[in-house]
Amino acid sequence: MGLRFRKNTYETLNMMLDEATSGNFQESDYDESELSKLEVKWKRFLGASALSRQNVEKEKKAVKELVSDISHQVKTPISNIRLYGEIIEEKLEGEDKELAKRLMAQTDLLESLIQSLVKMSRLETNIIQVSPQKQPLKPMLEELVLRGKEKQVKRGIQIVKKGWTDECQACFDRKWTSEAVYNILDNALKYTEEKSCVTVAIREYPMFVSICIQDEGPGITEEEIPKIFQRFYRGSQFQEKEGVGLGLYLAREILKKEHGYIKVSTTNQTGASFAVYLPRENFQNC
Amino acid sequence: MNGILRTEELKKYYGSGENTVKALDGVSLSVMEGEFAAVVGTSGSGKSTLLHMMGGLDRPTSGKVYVDDKDIFSLKDDALCIFRRRKIGFIFQNYNLVPVLNVEENITLPIELDGNKVDRKYIREIVQVLGLEQKLDSLPGQLSGGQQQRVAIARALAAKPAIVLADEPTGNLDSNTSQDVLSLMKVTSDQFGQTIVMITHNEEIAQMADRIIRIEDGKVRKAGQFSDIPDDRIPQTGRRTTSRPSGKTEGKGGGYRG
Numbered sequence: 316m317g318l319r320f321r322k323n324t325y326e327t328l329n330m331m332l333d334e335a336t337s338g339n340f341q342e343s344d345y346d347e348s349e350l351s352k353l354e355v356k357w358k359r360f361l362g363a364s365a366l367s368r369q370n371v372e373k374e375k376k377a378v379k380e381l382v383s384d385i386s387h388q389v390k391t392p393i394s395n396i397r398l399y400g401e402i403i404e405e406k407l408e409g410e411d412k413e414l415a416k417r418l419m420a421q422t423d424l425l426e427s428l429i430q431s432l433v434k435m436s437r438l439e440t441n442i443i444q445v446s447p448q449k450q451p452l453k454p455m456l457e458e459l460v461l462r463g464k465e466k467q468v469k470r471g472i473q474i475v476k477k478g479w480t481d482e483c484q485a486c487f488d489r490k491w492t493s494e495a496v497y498n499i500l501d502n503a504l505k506y507t508e509e510k511s512c513v514t515v516a517i518r519e520y521p522m523f524v525s526i527c528i529q530d531e532g533p534g535i536t537e538e539e540i541p542k543i544f545q546r547f548y549r550g551s552q553f554q555e556k557e558g559v560g561l562g563l564y565l566a567r568e569i570l571k572k573e574h575g576y577i578k579v580s581t582t583n584q585t586g587a588s589f590a591v592y593l594p595r596e597n598f599q600n601c
Numbered sequence: 602m603n604g605i606l607r608t609e610e611l612k613k614y615y616g617s618g619e620n621t622v623k624a625l626d627g628v629s630l631s632v633m634e635g636e637f638a639a640v641v642g643t644s645g646s647g648k649s650t651l652l653h654m655m656g657g658l659d660r661p662t663s664g665k666v667y668v669d670d671k672d673i674f675s676l677k678d679d680a681l682c683i684f685r686r687r688k689i690g691f692i693f694q695n696y697n698l699v700p701v702l703n704v705e706e707n708i709t710l711p712i713e714l715d716g717n718k719v720d721r722k723y724i725r726e727i728v729q730v731l732g733l734e735q736k737l738d739s740l741p742g743q744l745s746g747g748q749q750q751r752v753a754i755a756r757a758l759a760a761k762p763a764i765v766l767a768d769e770p771t772g773n774l775d776s777n778t779s780q781d782v783l784s785l786m787k788v789t790s791d792q793f794g795q796t797i798v799m800i801t802h803n804e805e806i807a808q809m810a811d812r813i814i815r816i817e818d819g820k821v822r823k824a825g826q827f828s829d830i831p832d833d834r835i836p837q838t839g840r841r842t843t844s845r846p847s848g849k850t851e852g853k854g855g856g857y858r859g
Contacts, residue, residue: 333718521747522732522781541811574730576787580808592784596732 324351335361338368383436389429397422431561434494438568445488445572447597452483452517452524459497460515466504467513477516485524485593487573492593495569498562499528499577499589506532507586519595523575527590535587540579566591603670604631605796606655606764611664613650613819624650625661626819632764632798637790639810640800647819648800649768655798656766657685669763686711690757690765694772696749698741698756705737708755715760727755730792731785747778754785758795767799771806783809 331354334340342362400422404415438445460467460474467474503513507530514529535543542548546564563577570576570591580588613625625647632638642648653659654666657673666673668688676684690711691697698707708728709719728734731751741749750770757765770786771779787809790797799810807813815822 337720337722520777520780520784523784525780537813571791574788574792576784576791578787578809592787594788 324354327354328357331357331361335365338365340365379436379439383433386429386433386436390426390433393422393426393429397426428561431565435561435565435568438491438565438572445491445569447486447488447573447594449484449486449595449597450489451481452485452526452593453479453481455487455489455493455496456515456517456526459493459500462497463500463504466501470504470507471510472504472507473510473512475512475514477514478519479515479517483517483519483524485595486597487575487593488569491569492573492591495566495577496526496528496591498566499591502562503528503530503532503587503589506530508532522596523592523594525578525590525592527588529586529588531586534585535579543579544577603667605634605669606632606798607667608651608655609665609667611651611654611666612662613647613654613659614662623819625654625664627664628816628819628821630814630821632796634796635790635794636812637787637797637810638799638812638814639807640798640814640816641802641804641807642800642816643802646816648802648816650819651816652766652768652798652800655764656689656691657681683715686715687760688763690760690762692750692753692757692765692767692770694769696741696746696753696773698749698752700741703738703740704733704744704752707741707752708759711756712760717760719759720761723761724755724759727758727789727793730789731755745778746774747782750774750778750782751785754782754789758789758793761793761795763796765795765797767797769801770799771801779806 331340334344340361342358342365397419400415400419404412404419407415456476456479460476463474466472500513500515507513511531513531514527516527516529518525518527544563544567546561548563567577570593573593575591575593578590578592580590607630609629611625611628612623615622615624628647628651640648640651650659654661655668657666657668660674668684671684671688673681673684699710702710708724712719728737731754733748733751733755736744736748736752741752744752750773754770757767767786771782774782783806786797786799789795797810799806801807
């Protein structure tokens with residue numbers, strides 16, 4: 316009798332623990348009058364943990380939404396600074412004008428930082444969903460090349476297209492993936508040597524499609540690879556004024572949500588090679 | 602911060618005196634939770650031995666291995682076997698599926714062997730991401746190499762082990778299928794926060810991982826030791842000289858974080 320009682324208790328405790336681990340523990344599922352003393356204590360403890368976990372989630376969500384709100388609010392003062400700054404710049408001459416120009420450049424930086432932060436916090440709080448759809452790749456890539464046209468022309472860069480077919484399809488969210496891939500293309504156009512080539516190649520695999528962007532710039536060292544995806548990381552040797560170091564972080568987060576990823580290669584000797592992998596089929600709905 | 606997998610001065614010596622073969626000669630490394638790490642080395646570099654040590658499949662001559670902060674070699678054989686089954690997932694080059702069980706049964710086998718409840722929801726998610734939904738009733742013999750390896754990955758992930766160890770997972774696959782299998786390992790590592798350590802001799806494959814640990818002559822090769830890089834590479838930056846003046850990079854980090 317004693318042995319069977321202990322075995323039943325053990326099984327009940329085990330079951331309660333399984334449910335708590337999988338996040339399904341409901342206190343009301345267990346009727347206290349039937350449980351042994353030990354089980355009652357166990358149940359109360361698990362119930363309390365489940366509750367505190369819910370509270371933690373709520374708090375996290377509130378903080379994230381606050382960050383999102385703040386970043387949104389900051390936009391207005393920045394536009395105003397820019398507006399008045401431009402007026403002042405026009406009225407000044409010589410050295411003073413130079414100072415005003417530098418002030419404006421900082422405002423640009425601030426604005427770009429805020430924009431990236433807003434996007435990031437919206438993505439992270441799931442306020443905006445990434446909804447992948449199966450669609451052709453070529454139209455998105457054409458649009459991105461167009462977006463980068465100005466920079467491309469200014470630096471005399473040639474964009475080489477490889478494997479771009481009308482039939483090639485993948486499963487992705489056009490708006491967010493454009494954001495992610497453009498970040499990479501933009502970096503390539505920024506860091507490649509003047510008058511060099513940036514190659515955008517599509518490769519198809521049985522379950523994935525890759526978009527590979529290869530530039531002819533200084534490349535990336537193996538040690539740097541894990542770092543470049545961190546927030547605010549900028550290559551130590553690059554003193555570029557534009558850019559804020561959020562692009563790759565954001566790009567990787569977006570791709571994760573689409574069941575894809577970004578791969579950086581160092582085996583190509585000259586320049587950096589970034590490959591974006593997208594699934595061909597929709598994992599959730601097929 | 603301790604990693605989910607840690608080795609301390611691992612040594613595996615065979616033989617004695619002049620004939621001693623030092624398969625591993627003091628390997629200390631740490632893998633963080635959720636990382637996808639690759640251990641690269643040529644044949645005979647000690648990488649397979651390292652994997653066997655990390656998985657508790659073989660005991661070292663000296664040194665320790667901690668999985669989830671547990672010193673695995675302090676366990677007796679029976680306890681180690683159970684620990685291994687629960688905490689470590691394996692993916693082998695030749696899939697190692699049970700031919701008389703179907704895909705679904707192969708995936709849930711280790712969990713059921715342990716007498717544990719199968720988390721059906723989690724398995725469904727894994728199966729979806731790995732594209733195996735239509736194949737759950739198939740036998741391994743009816744599947745292609747790539748599909749079989751996907752089943753092996755699902756099996757390794759299903760019990761939610763602390764770490765997954767993969768030994769040349771794409772060794773028997775053609776290059777297109779290899780790329781897919783590696784992509785899936787990367788995606789599942791990201792998606793499910795699964796720590797994966799993969800050994801390979803292939804540099805291209807190693808590039809898929811978040812971090813590369815290089816093994817040579819039974820030791821981890823430290824950053825800065827570029828013994829096989831052509832002369833026109835600057836040791837600190839590790840890349841060819843360019844016409845653009847480049848500043849010095851800090852040469853810290855490298856193949857592994859201690």
